[in-house]
Amino acid sequence: MATEAHGEAGQAVGMPQLDFSTWPNQIFWLLVTLVVIYFVLSKIALPRIGAVLADRKSTITNDLAAAEELKQKAVAAEKAYNDALANARTEAAKIVAQAKAEIQKDLDAATAKADVEIAAKAAESEKSIAEIRDGAAAAVSEVAKDVAAELVAALGGAADAKTVTAAVTARLKG
Amino acid sequence: MATEEHAGGLQIHPMDQFVVKPLFGDGPIEWYTPTNVTLWMGIAVLAMIALLVLSTRRRAIVPSRGQSVAELFYGFIHKMVEDVAGHEGLKFFPYIMTLFMFVFLSNMLGLIPMSFTTTSHIAVTAVLALLVFLTVTLVGFYRKGIGFLSMFWVSSAPLILRPILAVIELISYFVRPLSHSIRLGGNLMAGHAVIKVFAGFAGAMGVASVVPIAAIAAIYGLELLVAAVQAYVFTILTCVYLRDAVGDAHH
Amino acid sequence: MEGDIAEMGKFIGAGLATMGLGGAGIGVGHIAGNFLAGALRNPSAAPGQMANLFVGIAFAEALGIFSFLIALLLMFAV
Numbered sequence: 001m002a003t004e005a006h007g008e009a010g011q012a013v014g015m016p017q018l019d020f021s022t023w024p025n026q027i028f029w030l031l032v033t034l035v036v037i038y039f040v041l042s043k044i045a046l047p048r049i050g051a052v053l054a055d056r057k058s059t060i061t062n063d064l065a066a067a068e069e070l071k072q073k074a075v076a077a078e079k080a081y082n083d084a085l086a087n088a089r090t091e092a093a094k095i096v097a098q099a100k101a102e103i104q105k106d107l108d109a110a111t112a113k114a115d116v117e118i119a120a121k122a123a124e125s126e127k128s129i130a131e132i133r134d135g136a137a138a139a140v141s142e143v144a145k146d147v148a149a150e151l152v153a154a155l156g157g158a159a160d161a162k163t164v165t166a167a168v169t170a171r172l173k174g
Numbered sequence: 175m176a177t178e179e180h181a182g183g184l185q186i187h188p189m190d191q192f193v194v195k196p197l198f199g200d201g202p203i204e205w206y207t208p209t210n211v212t213l214w215m216g217i218a219v220l221a222m223i224a225l226l227v228l229s230t231r232r233r234a235i236v237p238s239r240g241q242s243v244a245e246l247f248y249g250f251i252h253k254m255v256e257d258v259a260g261h262e263g264l265k266f267f268p269y270i271m272t273l274f275m276f277v278f279l280s281n282m283l284g285l286i287p288m289s290f291t292t293t294s295h296i297a298v299t300a301v302l303a304l305l306v307f308l309t310v311t312l313v314g315f316y317r318k319g320i321g322f323l324s325m326f327w328v329s330s331a332p333l334i335l336r337p338i339l340a341v342i343e344l345i346s347y348f349v350r351p352l353s354h355s356i357r358l359g360g361n362l363m364a365g366h367a368v369i370k371v372f373a374g375f376a377g378a379m380g381v382a383s384v385v386p387i388a389a390i391a392a393i394y395g396l397e398l399l400v401a402a403v404q405a406y407v408f409t410i411l412t413c414v415y416l417r418d419a420v421g422d423a424h425h
Numbered sequence: 426m427e428g429d430i431a432e433m434g435k436f437i438g439a440g441l442a443t444m445g446l447g448g449a450g451i452g453v454g455h456i457a458g459n460f461l462a463g464a465l466r467n468p469s470a471a472p473g474q475m476a477n478l479f480v481g482i483a484f485a486e487a488l489g490i491f492s493f494l495i496a497l498l499l500m501f502a503v
Contacts, residue, residue, distance in 0.1 A: 014501030016192040017296045017363065024205035025194065026297040033215040034305075037222055037276055042268035045226035049248045052233050052241070059235055189501060258476065353487045360490035363497075407483040410476055 137172075144168045188367040188374070192294055210290040211298075218279040218292070226275070247275070251409065258413035262420040269309070270416075273302060274409040281362060281401030285394070294362040296355065303355035306412050314419035325418055354411060361404050365397040435499050442496035449489020456481045 016022070148164045197208045226247065229240025237245060251271050255263050259270075277293055284291025292298050314322040326343040328336060372390045376383040460478045464471035 015189055015497060016194060017294070017359070018498075018502050019194070022194040022203050022209075022211075023297040025203050025207055025209055026211050026292075026295055027301050028205045029209070029212045029215050030292070030298050030301050033219055034272060034276060036219050038268060038272045040219075040223060040227060041271050041275070045222075045230065045244070046248065046268055046271060048230050048233065049226070049244055052230065052235075052237075053245060053248070055233075056235050254476070353484075353491075356494060357483060357487040357490055360494050361486070364490065364493050367497075403479065407479055410480060411483065414480065 141172055188370040211292055214290045214292050218283055221279050222275050254410060255413055258410060259416040260421040263416050266416060270409060270412055273412060274405060277408050278405035281405055285397055285401060291362055291366060294359055294366060296359045299355035299359040303351040307351040310415045310419045358404050358408050361400055365400055369393055435503060439496040439499040442492050445492025446489045449486055452485030453482050456485055
């Protein structure tokens with residue numbers, strides 16, 4: 001069967017690879033194919049793919065650089081923020097100290113003034129108290145003399161004013 | 175010619191799939207006749223264009239699936255050429271890419287049932303291998319002049335051995351296109367013939383033919399591997415040979 | 426009769442030629458096995474040697490393919 005088929009196809013051998021009558025045909029079409037593939041590849045496909053790959057590489061590199069830059073910016077911003085915060089803190093502490101000092105000064109002044117007033121008032125009070133006490137003491141001796149004179153009179157004695165006064169004064173001192 | 179008659183009634187014609195036929199009519203095959211060789215090489219070209227040109231037409235920074243595949247092929251071969259043939263070899267990158275794409279796509283298309291495997295023909299692989307051989311030889315002499323011959327003079331060997339080694343090196347250099355072409359053609363031919371032989375068994379064994387059919391499935395998987403590996407090997411050997419021509423001789 | 430003997434010789438020759446495949450099998454197995462042994466000792470160096478592995482296998486396999494080709498030539502071409 002196969003022999004006949006081969007015979008019909010005009011082939012002399014059983015191995016088509018060694019049928020040299022078809023070689024020029026295959027070689028011709030192979031060369032055509034190779035030339036076509038070579039031109040399509042070297043003119044269109046390979047430059048395009050190479051460009052795309054290079055493009056992607058540069059895009060990635062750029063993106064990485066941009067990301068790095070942004071990161072630096074973020075770090076700088078954070079530093080600035082921290083600096084500002086520290087400054088504000090120092091400033092606030094200064095203001096607080098100043099305010100405290102002022103308040104202290106006012107307070108001291110007010111305290112001193114108040115002390116003076118209090119001292120004055122206290123002295124005044126002392127004086128009036130002394131007056132009152134003196135008045136009272138005088139009144140007491142007066143009353144004592146009167147009471148003593150009355151007592152002496154009541155007891156039937158004649159009250160010598162001088163003696164009574166001396167006695168009362170001595171008792172009051174005693 | 176009567177071999178099949180001795181095959182015990184099995185109608186196995188493992189070589190029929192390799193017959194070159196004219197596409198139109200039944201006439202003799204002249205060098206310009208469009209044949210199934212033309213058809214399948216044309217399909218390989220179209221597949222290459224679809225794979226590498228159409229898929230990348232959007233030039234996206236974020237690639238689509240097709241573009242990723244194209245970039246994968248590009249990166250794979252580019253890296254191979256750079257690693258094996260050296261930086262100088264990158265000038266030949268389009269050439270090597272051409273060989274790889276043609277061999278790879280022909281191998282893969284040949285695995286479609288009822289298709290025709292152009293790379294299983296010695297005529298095709300011999301031309302590919304001779305192109306590589308001529309390129310390497312001409313580029314070697316062009317770039318290094320007569321110094322290219324120092325490749326055969328192994329300066330690290332003892333002086334007495336050098337002429338013998340030179341003869342061996344010279345023979346191995348000229349055997350290169352032979353082994354280069356027969357490796358590719360023979361591998362594909364063998365694989366396809368084996369599948370066809372098993373297919374012939376399946377036709378003759380009735381119910382028990384599940385066994386050869388399972389074997390065909392397994393061999394088909396192996397053939398997919400072989401198709402890819404042979405394209406890879408063909409390309410990397412091209413790079414290895416090219417290194418002799420463009421690279422550092424004592425590398 | 427004479428043709429039959431020639432046929433027989435062809436088949437015997439083709440069968441003998443397939444023995445070369447065993448050599449290729451030994452060679453490929455040797456390369457792959459040694460690669461694996463080396464890769465297990467130094468796994469970090471293994472990926473860089475994949476190209477050499479494939480090239481070695483390709484060289485070993487090519488010789489097996491030659492013997493297969495001779496078998497085919499005997500079967501179909503002689």
